[in-house]
Amino acid sequence: xxxxxxxxxxxxxxxxxxxxxxxxxxxxxxxxxxxxxxxxxxxxxxxxxxxxxxxxxxxxxxxxxxxxxxxxxxxxxxxxxxxxxxxxxxxxxxxxxxxxxxxxxxxxxxxxxxxxxxxxxxxxxxxxxxxxx
Numbered sequence: 522x523x524x525x526x527x528x529x530x531x532x533x534x535x536x537x538x539x540x541x542x543x544x545x546x547x548x549x550x551x552x553x554x555x556x557x558x559x560x561x562x563x564x565x566x567x568x569x570x571x572x573x574x575x576x577x578x579x580x581x582x583x584x585x586x587x588x589x590x591x592x593x594x595x596x597x598x599x600x601x602x603x604x605x606x607x608x609x610x611x612x613x614x615x616x617x618x619x620x621x622x623x624x625x626x627x628x629x630x631x632x633x634x635x636x637x638x639x640x641x642x643x644x645x646x647x648x649x650x651x652x653x654x
Contacts, residue, residue: 522591523612530582537582537595539611547615552636555580555597556625557614560604575634 527540536548556563556574565571581598588594588605596602606614614621629635 523608525608525611528585528593530585532581535581539615541608541612545612545615547611547618549611549614549618551580551582551597552577553614553618553622553625554582554595554606555599555601557621558595558601558604559606559610560601562601562603573628573632573634575629575632578636 523545524542525539526542527538529538531538531548534548535551537551537554538546538548540546555577558564558574563572563574577599582595583598584596586594586596592605592607593611594602594605626636
């Protein structure tokens with residue numbers, strides 16, 4: 522199991538910074554966390570039931586709550602709080618951030634949705650540098 526050594530909420534940049542004992546260090550945007558919430562409301566009970574999350578670009582994190590020694594509950598400004606983000610899932614989100622973000626943007630495009638400003642806003646990656654989609 523991956524265990525975090527530091528968790529910081531950056532409200533101005535709207536990112537959750539998380540460092541792990543294996544040396545991995547990620548900056549996960551609030552929007553990314555919200556649209557990939559592990560809740561049944563977002564993911565469904567199987568892949569066919571997943572619900573595309575739209576309009577989450579400006580979502581904020583209002584509160585974090587540890588769940589035992591294995592997860593984090595995130596309370597978002599849109600009222601969503603039902604997903605438990607295990608340490609392993611947060612680590613995986615960091616490792617696969619670029620691919621998962623691109624997949625999300627493609628799903629938005631396919632459904633005819635955008636992020637208000639579209640793809641022109643780069644996403645900050647784990648190293649703190651922007652990557653263009």
